[in-house]
Amino acid sequence: MSGSVRERLLACLETASKADRTIANFMLSQLSSVPFETAASLATKVEVSEPTVGRFCRSIGYKSFKDLKEHLKQDIGDKPWLVSDRLRDLRDRAKAGEDHLAAGLELEISALVAIYELARTEEWARLVKRLATTPNVYATGFQTERGMAQILVNQLQYLRDGVRLLDLAGGNFAELLASDASQSCLVIFEARRYSRLARELAIEAKEAGIPVTLVTDPFCDWGRGLADEVFVVPTEFNQFWESTAQMASLANLLVNGVFLELGPKVEARMETITRLYSRFNGYVGEPAIRTPKSENETT
Amino acid sequence: MSGSVRERLLACLETASKADRTIANFMLSQLSSVPFETAASLATKVEVSEPTVGRFCRSIGYKSFKDLKEHLKQDIGDKPWLVSDRLRDLRDRAKAGEDHLAAGLELEISALVAIYELARTEEWARLVKRLATTPNVYATGFQTERGMAQILVNQLQYLRDGVRLLDLAGGNFAELLASDASQSCLVIFEARRYSRLARELAIEAKEAGIPVTLVTDPFCDWGRGLADEVFVVPTEFNQFWESTAQMASLANLLVNGVFLELGPKVEARMETITRLYSRFNGYVGEPAIRTPKSENETT
């Protein structure tokens, strides 16, 4: 037995016994409130006994009602996909326990969904506009999130001038903090157990009246109140090593938004930059960035 | 105390204690998966004790955590919140042409699937092993791919020594190219606006006998033959601005693989690095080793 919860429920409608069919049917019609149910509450509603619910769940391949709920949590659904077969294949492996990695896939997908939802919010629109119009845009991230900031910066630089990666190379953040607040904004990438720097930077920036956006994981608890916008990116994928990879998608969507905001006028710049790159054989010549060789070296 | 769950959570952020704020914050960030949580599971995630969760719920006017969930059920109403429903919702909008962004979602998902498929190949296993065992690991990327290389490097450095971001700051790549080939390997991130650098670096590295891995998009045509492994990441998402965001997922999966390969012995190192970070940056959250003169909160 395999497939999403919904699929399994549908499948069993054919063959199942009366009580089982009732249960399956009820769950299908109430799928989104199933997580709030308990085996007993559901049993009452459809007027069967509690063990019947448990047995039913087991009969369609779950360990228990609770297990079914657990799967529901991550279920991506049964819609035909562009990639359906391949995805299904991976998912089946994951469920069969053959492939521990694939288990993370669904979580990554749901994180992506979350990102795309973020991109529809008020805050998002506000940030995009700010990134498009503020003369000086700074992005920063420490430790493993540094690369994310770099991605945002590198891409934004294609579209506009005045974008910089902020770091502590100079010992303080004067570059941003001593600048004209009305001309600057800051995006911080942050994730759990990381630096105090991010927080203190946010505090100072707020103090200085500089708009701050925080992109972080669900565990960060200092953002609200300090940052003008907080975008929470799911990061738990049940891997041994947790991932903030979806922040890259977020950064990209932001850039896309800025592109749309700026409109055709960016094309001249993009062509110039492209030409410059090719002129220098792709030499990394971002004007505004100090290429920070120093702090990546362990040597 | 009244209002929706969301409102109450927001309201209490102002006044609540540290632990309570952490809980409220986490719930707000993950509202749609709260129904699947249990007081204990939530307590673990935010690292407080179970009774604290219960007390918190009571403090904002619910009878218990379960009671909060019950109310959440009402609040959520008919808003879609199972991942599958949310996904469906986005897809529908995309189809209706209301939401141009969402159109890219599906493509991003399929790119993710492609990544996870890559992670099952021979070549992948080989690369993981190499990244785990080669004394000197270099990663590089130019222009917009620089951040990807940085992500890989920053994360790998948590697990092992001898990982470096390679760049042209010094004017040549002697650091790698003049090193002992049997002790080094190279990962190149590359995409559409190819810099000639990447290719020439690959040529030289191959010449020198250094194993080369190329992570690139489907349009790159110079990889095979030059690189020992070529991983092709889909990059066309029908946005105005194309994305290599999934390379971050790839990098992360690689790191995860290396973690598994190295096994428990990395933990000592991870702790050391964590401690070092906390030594120099300070911690916001988890109390690592308390250095003589350290207290973290400035609140």
Add this chain to the structure above:
DNA sequence: ACATGTTTGTAAGAAATATTACATATGGTC
């Protein structure tokens, strides 16, 4: 009607989840 296998319910027990009482820690105040 009877035997057989399947389905379902009952009730007891096992596991999980949540609460309570109390001890310890923390932060602020004098």
Add this chain to the structure above:
DNA sequence: GACCATATGTAATATTTCTTACAAACATGT
């Protein structure tokens, strides 16, 4: 620095939720 009030954790306890064992009901074929 000692005190208080508040916040948090620990461990025992209560409660809810789930499972198991078994018996009753039901359908089906003879």
